[in-house]
Amino acid sequence: MKNMRIKVVGCGGIGSWLIDPLCTMLNYSDVKSEVTLIDGDVYEEKNRTRQNFTEIGAKATVTADRLKERFDKIKIADQPVYVTKNNIKLLIKENDVVLLCVDNHKTRKLVSDHVGSLKNSILVNGGNEYTDGNIVVCVRKNNKDITPPLNKNHPELNNPQDHNPGDKRTGCQAMQVSAPQLIATNFAIASLMLNSMYLIVNNLDDMKYNEVNVDIIINQSRSVTRK
Amino acid sequence: MATNTNVARKAVRAKSDCCSTGVSAPMPKVKKKNVNELLTSLEGIQPEKIVTERGKCQLLHGANDGEFPIEGMTIAQVRKQFENEFNIPADAQALIDGQEVSEDTTIKASVTVEFIKILGSKGVRTSE
Numbered sequence: 001m002k003n004m005r006i007k008v009v010g011c012g013g014i015g016s017w018l019i020d021p022l023c024t025m026l027n028y029s030d031v032k033s034e035v036t037l038i039d040g041d042v043y044e045e046k047n048r049t050r051q052n053f054t055e056i057g058a059k060a061t062v063t064a065d066r067l068k069e070r071f072d073k074i075k076i077a078d079q080p081v082y083v084t085k086n087n088i089k090l091l092i093k094e095n096d097v098v099l100l101c102v103d104n105h106k107t108r109k110l111v112s113d114h115v116g117s118l119k120n121s122i123l124v125n126g127g128n129e130y131t132d133g134n135i136v137v138c139v140r141k142n143n144k145d146i147t148p149p150l151n152k153n154h155p156e157l158n159n160p161q162d163h164n165p166g167d168k169r170t171g172c173q174a175m176q177v178s179a180p181q182l183i184a185t186n187f188a189i190a191s192l193m194l195n196s197m198y199l200i201v202n203n204l205d206d207m208k209y210n211e212v213n214v215d216i217i218i219n220q221s222r223s224v225t226r227k
Numbered sequence: 228m229a230t231n232t233n234v235a236r237k238a239v240r241a242k243s244d245c246c247s248t249g250v251s252a253p254m255p256k257v258k259k260k261n262v263n264e265l266l267t268s269l270e271g272i273q274p275e276k277i278v279t280e281r282g283k284c285q286l287l288h289g290a291n292d293g294e295f296p297i298e299g300m301t302i303a304q305v306r307k308q309f310e311n312e313f314n315i316p317a318d319a320q321a322l323i324d325g326q327e328v329s330e331d332t333t334i335k336a337s338v339t340v341e342f343i344k345i346l347g348s349k350g351v352r353t354s355e
Binding site for chain 1: 232235289346
């Protein structure tokens with residue numbers, strides 16, 4: 001039986017819709033899985049408009065507690081922390097499959113750089129704006145990039161202008177204002193990430209793309225292989 | 228230009244921009260226009276010249292995909308003309324046949340023009 005260690009970074013707009021079907025798929029598969037939920041944020045009442053949760057509290061913890069009651073074949077853990085340069089080596093390790101569902105490029109760069117330093121890793125990044133979004137799949141095997149790293153075709157990640165909520169703010173650093181989000185777009189991205197996980201679990205060699213774009217206005221997606 | 232898709236995007240943007248104020252944006256009326264009207268909004272270009280003389284190219288952004296007579300236009304012109312129809316962010320990188328190009332690059336016939344950007348950054352605006 002295949003073993004798989006999955007780290008879901010971000011349990012908010014995208015992550016909260018991805019986690020349940022992900023665990024359903026894994027629980028009834030031939031893979032022996034460990035799923036760790038990583039998020040330093042808390043669910044609040046205002047999140048009910050577009051995030052999937054039942055209980056107010058630390059996102060990673062309340063979600064893990066809820067899933068443990070449903071899924072007996074998966075080992076589920078929680079890390080109610082933000083990923084930072086101080087903890088990333090403890091949180092994300094060799095051979096991990098990382099599902100990156102965060103809302104800032106600072107954390108994306110941190111995670112992308114770290115998985116790029118591992119010999120074997122798979123990173124599935126998901127992100128969206130109001131009505132469109134994309135996922136990118138980055139695979140490393142035997143210390144080589146099988147697919148391009150996240151910043152190769154997206155150099156805007158090399159100098160992110162936003163903020164990692166796990167980093168301390170200094171001086172008069174401005175608070176970020178959230179861009180509005182739609183549940184439909186969040187859910188569409190979660191679905192694309194789940195689709196890629198199906199192939200990662202069953203046969204990664206069948207994956208003929210490394211990026212998928214979706215637009216909910218035209219209700220269309222387009223998959224791409226970038227080099 | 229105001230194709231159906233463009234009108235829908237403008238309505239969605241208006242709604243998202245006014246969410247914080249609670250004011251509802253009126254839904255604009257749907258009005259059909261064709262590709263020639265789309266392209267003649269650039270000054271001094273005649274529709275007959277565009278249809279018969281400009282070569283067609285593939286234009287891509289996100290899930291949007293189409294073939295348009297944009298030969299001879301610059302990247303900046305195409306970005307401006309299609310920003311609403313194809314939802315192209317102002318800071319999306321432009322590629323021609325997979326290679327990064329600058330805004331003043333002139334487009335040749337039969338190439339693929341793509342605008343790309345990785346999405347999902349919360350801090351699109353800041354407040355103090």
